Amino acid sequence: MEYMEKITYCLYARKSSESDERQALSIGSQISEMQKIADKQGLKVVETIQESKSAKDSGGRIGYQNLLIGLQERRYNAILTWAPDRLSRNAGDLGKLVDLMDQQVLVQIQTSGQTFTNTPDEKFLLMILCSQAKLENDNRSKNVKRGLRTKCEMGVRPGRPPIGYKLVRAERFGDPSSIVVDEERAPYIKKLFIYIAEKGMSGREAKEKLQKEGFHNVSGGTVGFSRIFNILQEPFYYGEFVYGGIRYHGNHKPIITKELFLKAQSKLKRTAKGKWGRKQFYFNQILKCAECGSGVSGTEHTNRHGKTYMYYKCNKYGGTRVCKCKYIREEALFEEAAEIIAKTKEKHLRLDRRIKEDLAKINRFRPEEDPISIEEYLIGIFREGSSLEKGNVLRSFKDRLMLKGGQIVLQR
Numbered sequence: 376m377e378y379m380e381k382i383t384y385c386l387y388a389r390k391s392s393e394s395d396e397r398q399a400l401s402i403g404s405q406i407s408e409m410q411k412i413a414d415k416q417g418l419k420v421v422e423t424i425q426e427s428k429s430a431k432d433s434g435g436r437i438g439y440q441n442l443l444i445g446l447q448e449r450r451y452n453a454i455l456t457w458a459p460d461r462l463s464r465n466a467g468d469l470g471k472l473v474d475l476m477d478q479q480v481l482v483q484i485q486t487s488g489q490t491f492t493n494t495p496d497e498k499f500l501l502m503i504l505c506s507q508a509k510l511e512n513d514n515r516s517k518n519v520k521r522g523l524r525t526k527c528e529m530g531v532r533p534g535r536p537p538i539g540y541k542l543v544r545a546e547r548f549g550d551p552s553s554i555v556v557d558e559e560r561a562p563y564i565k566k567l568f569i570y571i572a573e574k575g576m577s578g579r580e581a582k583e584k585l586q587k588e589g590f591h592n593v594s595g596g597t598v599g600f601s602r603i604f605n606i607l608q609e610p611f612y613y614g615e616f617v618y619g620g621i622r623y624h625g626n627h628k629p630i631i632t633k634e635l636f637l638k639a640q641s642k643l644k645r646t647a648k649g650k651w652g653r654k655q656f657y658f659n660q661i662l663k664c665a666e667c668g669s670g671v672s673g674t675e676h677t678n679r680h681g682k683t684y685m686y687y688k689c690n691k692y693g694g695t696r697v698c699k700c701k702y703i704r705e706e707a708l709f710e711e712a713a714e715i716i717a718k719t720k721e722k723h724l725r726l727d728r729r730i731k732e733d734l735a736k737i738n739r740f741r742p743e744e745d746p747i748s749i750e751e752y753l754i755g756i757f758r759e760g761s762s763l764e765k766g767n768v769l770r771s772f773k774d775r776l777m778l779k780g781g782q783i784v785l786q787r
Contacts, residue, residue: 382483384418384455386410387442387462388425402427405457412487413455421451436468443471446480453483459491459504469505473498524619530626532616537609538592538602539564539630554627561630563590564612568631571607572638578603607639661769662708664689665779667698673705689778701781709765711783712776713754730767 388405400408402425413420422445426438439462445451456462462484463469475481476493484491484501491501523533535542536554539561543553563585570581582603592598606612613636614629615622662671669690685705691698730753738746747755753771756764769776777784 381419382453383421383451384413384453384485385442385445385451386413386420386423387438387454387456388423389428389436389438389456389461391428400457405461408487409455409457412485416485418455418485420455439468443475446475449480452481453485454481455485458486459484459489459501463505466506469502473502527616527618527621527623530624532611532618532623532625532627536627537611538598538606539612540627554625556628556630560590560593563588564606564630567603567606568612568635568639571642572635575642578607578643607643610636612636661772662687662776662778662783664691664698664700665777665784666700667691669698671778687778700778703778703781707781708783712769715783715785716750716753730771 386406386409388402388409390400390402390405406423406425410420412418424438424442424445426436428436428438442454446454454462462472472481472484476498479493482493489500491497526533531554539557540554541557543555545552566588567581567585570576570584571578574581576584578600582598582600586597590598592602610616610622611625611627612630613633614625614627615633616625617623663669664671667689671687672690673685673687686702687705687708688702689698689700731749734747734749734752753768756768772785775785
């Protein structure tokens with residue numbers, strides 16, 4: 376086996392975003408300091424790899440994997456790094472380095488204060504230092520968990536509080552932060568539970584009403600449906616919280632009572648899935664794509680101004696899928712359906728008895744010479760009727776409705 380005559384280095388710099396790494400040099404500082412060492416000692420650095428990733432778990436660092444690949448491909452045969460713990464804090468990654476040293480693929484590891492070569496003593500010292508870093512890391516993690524558990528037992532939930540509360544930093548360093556009620560948003564949180572528990576509203580109805588009343592998140596944006604759902608499931612609002620699978624009593628001020636919370640949960644369980652948080656997409660079961668024959672699905676999108684739009688698209692449209700059938704707004708679909716009714720008259724419709732009865736009632740109060748035709752009535756429903764009425768009319772078509780080029784056509 377041939378080996379490189381000269382030692383060439385890969386400079387490896389790493390820093391994770393974890394709290395235990397706050398004292399470590401930044402990546403930029405590591406690179407700067409190691410370049411100074413390389414210049415001073417005349418070391419030839421042929422490649423630099425940097426990454427922001429924890430070294431606690433084996434196999435999870437792309438930069439480290441690339442470092443090993445470079446050694447195996449003989450692009451360099453040594454590593455320049457700030458400290459042994461920059462390379463490894465777990466036995467798996469450390470073992471790979473030692474194996475490469477045993478194979479004489481890795482001939483040297485140079486740190487800011489030490490040199491490790493393929494000798495028993497130096498490899499043993501490398502393993503001791505990396506194992507010590509792992510021990511410190513494990514103990515630190517254990518202490519952090521113990522501290523968090525103690526914090527929970529004192530009634531303080533770790534992390535940021537949910538919307539409706541504020542985290543107030545302590546004035547003196549070392550003192551704990553406190554959680555206080557956000558007087559601007561807390562009233563909306565209470566209203567949300569009241570609307571569900573006592574007013575009988577669905578999640579969607581309550582969300583839209585609160586939005587009109589001025590409810591928004593801390594950055595001024597719209598509070599989405601998923602956030603509303605999470606709020607309604609959060610026991611923090613009545614004075615409890617769950618952390619690590621254990622329920623604790625908080626020392627923060629509740630916004631609602633536990634009774635109101637449980638009543639809202641009971642109402643939510645009785646609410647139909649479609650009624651709670653999603654619009655009923657009436658075209659889902661009615662439309663098919665004329666281009667590929669696949670189904671058509673509805674989706675909703677809320678823009679940055681808080682306005683929600685409903686769209687329909689072929690299930691094979693977008694991404695790596697093949698169909699080119701375009702999105703179309705729900706309003707446009709209803710207009711297209713109205714135009715089909717206007718052009719084809721009643722012959723393509725299988726009208727529901729209730730539709731005919733409702734039209735007959737309306738015409739009783741109109742002059743005999745000026746009755747509303749069935750086509751006019753149905754078009755009126757599409758343009759001004761309720762969602763339920765629109766859905767009933769859509770199901771009246773005898774022929775399959777097809778989506779083609781952003782328009783509805785009848786399947787003959």
